[in-house]
Amino acid sequence: MHADLPPATPLMPAEIAALPQRLPLWTREAGDKAIERHLRFTDFTAAFGFMSAVAQAAERLDHHPEWSNVYDRVSIRLTTHDTGGLSDRDVALAEAIDAAATRFNA
Numbered sequence: 001m002h003a004d005l006p007p008a009t010p011l012m013p014a015e016i017a018a019l020p021q022r023l024p025l026w027t028r029e030a031g032d033k034a035i036e037r038h039l040r041f042t043d044f045t046a047a048f049g050f051m052s053a054v055a056q057a058a059e060r061l062d063h064h065p066e067w068s069n070v071y072d073r074v075s076i077r078l079t080t081h082d083t084g085g086l087s088d089r090d091v092a093l094a095e096a097i098d099a100a101a102t103r104f105n106a
């Protein structure tokens with residue numbers, strides 16, 4: 001289904017070091033195997049609309065978040081299971097998530 005996508009490429013140490021500049025709304029987990037972002041919306045409907053948009057982006061990118069939702073809050077952790085750490089796919093999904101968060105007024 002995603003035969004057109006290249007495999008995930010692990011981030012190099014210099015790319016990991018530059019993540020705070022590239023993705024300022026995300027924090028690196030201890031050990032640098034994952035990044036996290038915590039969001040809050042006006043209500044559950046907005047939070048779930050955001051999650052639906054992210055689900056579509058995840059399918060398109062063939063990269064899926066670890067996440068949880070409580071009412072108006074969504075917590076997201078991104079890591080690449082195939083490589084055991086951060087990859088270019090985490091950056092691509094984080095950028096799509098940031099764009100969706102803006103659209104849904106996080």
Ligand code: H2B
Pocket residue numbers: 002062063064065079080081082083
């Ligand atoms: N999502 C995440 N977060 N990490 C992966 O390694 C991953 C994924 N791999 N989504 C994809 C699916 C892989 O299992 C499929 C077969 O391409």
